[in-house]
Amino acid sequence: MDLQRINELIKKYTDGTATEAEEEELNAWYREKSYHDAVSYEKEDEVYHEMLSRIHEATGLTTSSRNWQKWAVAAAVAFIAITATSVYLIKYRPNQQIAQKGTDTPGKQPAGGAILTLSNGSQVLLSDAANGDIATQGNVTVTKAANGQLIYNIKGGEQQDTVNGAIAYNVISTPAGSQFMVVLPDKTTVWLNAMSSLKFPVTFANATERRITLTGEAYFQVTHDEKQPFRVVTGSVITEDLGTEFNVKAYGDEPGISTTLVSGAARVIAGEQQASLRPGEQANYQSALKVSKVNIDDVIAWKDGYFRFDDQSLETIMKAMSRWYNVTYIFEDESLRSETFGVVATRQGNISVLLNLLENTGAARFRQEGTTIIISRK
Secondary structure (H helix, E strand, O other): OOHHHHHHHHHHHHHOOOOHHHHHHHHHHHHHOOOOOOOOHHHHHHHHHHHHHHHHHOOOOOOOOOOOOOOEEEEEEEEEOOOOEEEEEEEEOOOOOOOOOOOOOOOOOOOOOOEEEOOOOOEEEOOOOOOEEEEEEOOEEEEEOOOOOEEEEEOOOOOOOEEOOEEOEEEEEEOOOOOEEEEOOOOOEEEEOOOEEEEEEOOOOOOOOEEEEEEEEEEEEOOOOOOOOEEEEEOOEEEEEEEEEEEEEEOOOOOOEEEEEEEEEEEEEEOOEEEEEOOOEEEEEOOOEEEEEOOHHHHHHHHHOEEEEEEEEHHHHHHHHHHHHOOEEEEOOHHHHHOEEEEEEEOOOOHHHHHHHHHOOOOEEEEEEOOEEEEEEO
16 A cells, blocks of 8 residues: 555544545554564653654554564554644554544534733733734733744833732633643743643742742743742742753642653752752652652653653543543543553544544543543443
C-alpha cells in the first residue's frame, strides 16, 4: 500500500468516516507491519523520541522478531499529511490491532476560550478580541498578539502598581478544552492549561516579590530577578523561582499539589516544610512534602498539545480527559480506577479516538452517552 493511500485511510479513521471495508484495509496494513524494536523497558523514553522522528519521516518502521521485555511502544495511528501532522502513539501488548471505531458522540473540544478579568471587574473573551491593544490599566497596556498570546507592556514613565489608589489585579481563566499563553509585565511567560486560572498584579513595581496565584495547572518560564523573587501560590504551597522553568499542577480534584522543575532551580515551601528541586524532580504536597524523579516529557506534554501518560492510573487519565473535553465519567467497576495504562495522543483529535486506543490496551471498555463516559470491565 502506498503512503498516499495509508494517509487517506488513517485520516478517515481518525475523522470517524471510514467504512468497515476501509477499516479492515487499514487493519490489514497494520497487521503486516511490525513496530517492535529490541529495546529494554528502561530505554522506553529514548524509543518514544526516536519513533516520533521516524514517524514524521515515514509510516513504516524496521521489523524485529524480538519481543519487548514488558510493554512495547508502537505507532497505533500515524497520520502524516502534506499540510499537517497528527500523531497517535500507544503502548500495546504485541499482536494487538487498531481498536475498532466506536460511536462518534460529542467529545470534541468545547467552544469558547480564555477570559480576562480586568481590575475594574469587566471581562474580555479573548478568543473574540481583535489583535492589538484591548485594555489600558494605569500605564500598563494589555495587547493581544497575532499569535493569540496576551502581552502586558509598560508605557512610559515610572511603573505604577495601583489603579485609582488600589493594587490592580487581573485574572486569566481557561474553560475546558482551552489553554492560553500570557507574557506578564516582567516578561515571564506562562502557559495556562484547561480549567485553570491565574491571578496577578498588572505590574510588579515597588513590590519586594512577584507573587501570583494559580488554580489548575500552568507552565512558567520565569525572568529571574534576585531582588524580586517570583513566587507562585497554590493553596498552602508556594513555589519560588531561582532562575527557572517549571510546571505547577494544583487542580482541586487531584490528591495533591505538584511542582516539577524543568530547568534551573526552584524552592517549594509548604508551611514549615521546604524542598529544593533539581531539573527532573517533582515536589508533591499532600500532608507532607515529598520529592521524586519524574519524566519531564510526561508532565509538560499538555503544553505541546499532547496527552502523555506512562503507567498512570485510569482515573488520572480520565481526569485529564474530562478537563479537556468537558465530559464526565462513571466507573461501573471501581477497581478500574487504579488500573494503569500508557498512551500518548494529540489533544486536537476527537475523544473517541483516544478512548478506542485505551480500550485496545487494557481491561477497560468505554461507552459514550452524550457527554458522559461509562467505563466498565471487559
